[in-house]
Amino acid sequence: MNFLQNVQGAVQVGITLVLSPILRSWYNSWGASGAEAAEPLAGDERVPEPRLGYTRAITIKAPAERVWPWLAQMGQGRGGLYSYDGLENLAGCDIHSVDQILPELQHPQVGELIRLGPQGYPCFAVASIEANRALVLISADPKTGQPVDHEQQKDKGFSIATWQFILQPADENGTRLLVRQRLAFSSDLRWLWRLTEPIGFVMERKMMLGIRRRAERYP
Numbered sequence: 289m290n291f292l293q294n295v296q297g298a299v300q301v302g303i304t305l306v307l308s309p310i311l312r313s314w315y316n317s318w319g320a321s322g323a324e325a326a327e328p329l330a331g332d333e334r335v336p337e338p339r340l341g342y343t344r345a346i347t348i349k350a351p352a353e354r355v356w357p358w359l360a361q362m363g364q365g366r367g368g369l370y371s372y373d374g375l376e377n378l379a380g381c382d383i384h385s386v387d388q389i390l391p392e393l394q395h396p397q398v399g400e401l402i403r404l405g406p407q408g409y410p411c412f413a414v415a416s417i418e419a420n421r422a423l424v425l426i427s428a429d430p431k432t433g434q435p436v437d438h439e440q441q442k443d444k445g446f447s448i449a450t451w452q453f454i455l456q457p458a459d460e461n462g463t464r465l466l467v468r469q470r471l472a473f474s475s476d477l478r479w480l481w482r483l484t485e486p487i488g489f490v491m492e493r494k495m496m497l498g499i500r501r502r503a504e505r506y507p
Contacts, residue, residue: 294374297490301375304486315489316342319496320466329468331424331452334415338470340481342489345466346496350503352420352455352463358499359423359453361386361393363402364409370498371491381405387502396423401433412451425451447473447481463503465496 304311317325325343335341348355361367368385369376376383381404396402396414402425403411412425413435426435427449436448454466469488471481 290374294372297372297375297494300490301487304490305483308482308486311486315486315493316344318342318344318489318493320345324464324466329452329454329466330418330422331415331426331450331468332470334424334426334450335448335470335472337472339472339478340485341468341470342485343466343468344489344492344496345464346500347458348463348465348500348503349461350463351461352457354506355455355463355465355499355503356420357389357394358502359455360396360419361390364405365403366390366393369404369491369495370502371494375491376405379405381409385498387506389506399435401428415450421455423453425453427451444474444476447471447477465499467492467496 304315308315320343324345327343329343358367358370362369364381364383367390368383370385371383373383373385383405396417398414398417400414401411402414403409405411408430411428411430411433413428413433414423415426415435416422416424427447428435449469449471452466452468452470454468456464456466458464473481
């Protein structure tokens with residue numbers, strides 16, 4: 289089953305890459321209403337002038353208290369990313385997504401690193417936390433683990449990104465999970481971000497579906 293899912297994921301990546309000029313508006317607002325896409329969210333101030341970005345959303349039939357634990361334990365060497373592990377591991381990311389809540393990982397701290405792979409791979413630092421409501425990550429230097437400073441680094445090869453996970457009530461028993469990213473970068477990296485954008489959508493969509501499945505299935 290996992291093998292077939294990874295094959296499906298690879299096909300989706302290929303299709304989305306080829307059709308990205310046509311699909312870009314759709315996948316950058318996947319699941320989100322116009323109001324949600326325009327709404328100010330926690331973490332927006334970390335990248336005040338983004339060059340690229342998106343807001344995606346999904347409804348989860350579970351209260352925020354059941355969704356939050358899966359966000360709190362995300363990351364390589366932690367609970368995983370709930371996406372296509374096989375595709376990520378082809379790139380050496382060493383991701384192993386779990387189907388259980390890990391009590392020892394339920395209290396991330398500001399400044400803690402959330403890795404997308406082993407040391408040297410892209411990573412984020414926790415910028416702010418509001419339990420059961422908002423987890424804001426900011427890109428960090430893979431070598432030092434220090435958060436990227438938007439004000440001080442604007443040279444060639446510079447990039448900074450947020451990764452914002454916001455939980456909002458949908459109804460009495462449901463939650464809206466909003467995921468936003470805001471990116472600023474030097475002009476020489478524009479081609480790189482435009483190339484990775486459609487790939488990131490396929491992986492993140494699977495992550496959001498994975499979080500929904502886990503939160504709805506496991507109390």
